[in-house]
Amino acid sequence: MASCHLSRYLQPNLLLRNEGPGEGGWRFTDVTAEAGVAEPKFSFPTWFFDYDNDGWLDLLVASFADFFGDSLEQVVAGYLGRPVEQHSRLYRNRGDGTFEDVTVEAGLDDMLLAMGANFGDLDNDGWLDCYFGTGLPRMNTLVPNRMYRNDRGLRFQDVTTAGGFGHLQKGHGIAFGDLDNDGDQDIYAVMGGAFSGDTFPNALFLNPGNENHWITLRLTGRRANRSAFGARIVVTVEGGTGTRRIHRTVGTGGSFGSSSLQQEIGLGDARAIRSIEIRWPTRDGFVQRIGPLPLDRFVEIDEGAEPRVIEVRRVELSGAD
Numbered sequence: 001m002a003s004c005h006l007s008r009y010l011q012p013n014l015l016l017r018n019e020g021p022g023e024g025g026w027r028f029t030d031v032t033a034e035a036g037v038a039e040p041k042f043s044f045p046t047w048f049f050d051y052d053n054d055g056w057l058d059l060l061v062a063s064f065a066d067f068f069g070d071s072l073e074q075v076v077a078g079y080l081g082r083p084v085e086q087h088s089r090l091y092r093n094r095g096d097g098t099f100e101d102v103t104v105e106a107g108l109d110d111m112l113l114a115m116g117a118n119f120g121d122l123d124n125d126g127w128l129d130c131y132f133g134t135g136l137p138r139m140n141t142l143v144p145n146r147m148y149r150n151d152r153g154l155r156f157q158d159v160t161t162a163g164g165f166g167h168l169q170k171g172h173g174i175a176f177g178d179l180d181n182d183g184d185q186d187i188y189a190v191m192g193g194a195f196s197g198d199t200f201p202n203a204l205f206l207n208p209g210n211e212n213h214w215i216t217l218r219l220t221g222r223r224a225n226r227s228a229f230g231a232r233i234v235v236t237v238e239g240g241t242g243t244r245r246i247h248r249t250v251g252t253g254g255s256f257g258s259s260s261l262q263q264e265i266g267l268g269d270a271r272a273i274r275s276i277e278i279r280w281p282t283r284d285g286f287v288q289r290i291g292p293l294p295l296d297r298f299v300e301i302d303e304g305a306e307p308r309v310i311e312v313r314r315v316e317l318s319g320a321d
Helices: 072-081
Strands: 004-006 014-022 027-030 042-051 060-062 089-093 099-101 112-122 129-134 146-151 154-157 171-177 185-193 204-205 213-220 232-238 244-248 264-269 270-281 287-290 299-303 308-310
Touching: 004 042, 042 112, 060 112, 112 185, 129 171, 129 185, 213 270, 232 264, 244 264
Parallel strands: 112 171, 213 299
Antiparallel strands: 004 014, 014 027, 042 060, 060 089, 089 099, 112 129, 129 146, 146 154, 171 185, 185 204, 213 264, 232 244, 232 270, 270 287, 299 308
C-alpha cells in the first residue's frame, strides 16, 4: 500500500505510512522521525523513485530557499562549490522503514530554487535522471533550470550545460514522455512566474536519441484501476555484464508536472528481455509474469492477459512550434 511524503515549506516535512483499512477506516501513521526524512524545511517538489534500482523506493526532496526574498547568493554559492544551508535531500531507502541521507555523496547538495521537477531516463541506460524547473516569484530572479544524469545509481552528474537544458526562465511544470514515439523520452517544461506579466513560451526538449535499447509498456488494469497507477514493474534483461533488473512504478512522477503513464523503460546494453514482472495494485497483490519479449518495441499488457506487441508510427516533431 502506497505511503505519502508531504513537503511543507518552512515546516518539517512529513512521511505518512499507509496502514490500510481498519475498524475505524483507512489510517496513516506519521513515521517521519523514525524514518529520518524531515529535512529540508525550505523545500517544494518531492517524489519517490528507485534511483539505485534495488527494488526499494527512495525519496528526493528539492530545495526552495526563500519564497519571498532573494536567494541568488545561495544559488551562486552552490555553483562555486561552497556549502549551502538549505540544499536538496536524497534519502536512500534502507528497506527497514528508515532512510539514509546520501545527498552529498550523490552530488545533489545544491541550492536549486526548484518549483517544478520530475524524473525520467534521458539516455535509456535504465537509471532515472531528474530535471528541475527553477524560479522565484520576484521578477528579478532568473536562474537556469537544472538537469542531473544518474550515473549507475552512484552519483548524479550535472549535465545542464552539456545537454542544453539550462533554460533561463521560470520552470513550473516538468514532464518526461516519448512524444515522437521513437523510444526515448523527451521533456516538456511549462514556463512562467507567479505574476501575470511574468510569462514566457513553454519549452520542448526533443531527445536526439542514443544507442541503448528500450521497451515501452502500456498497462491496462481490470481488477486494478484502469491506468494501472501504482503498479510495480521489474524488467529482467541479459546484457554484456550478465543479468540485470530494472525497477519502475507506474505514476506521474514528481511535483508540478505529470509524466507519461505508459512506462518508457531504458534497457541500456541489454541483449534480450528475459522476463517482465508486474505487481498489479489489487487487494491481493496479483503478480503477472510475462516474457521473453523483443527489444525496442511497444507492448500492450492487460491485467492477466497475454501481451501484445503493437506497431507505433514515429511522429516527426522537428521544427514544430
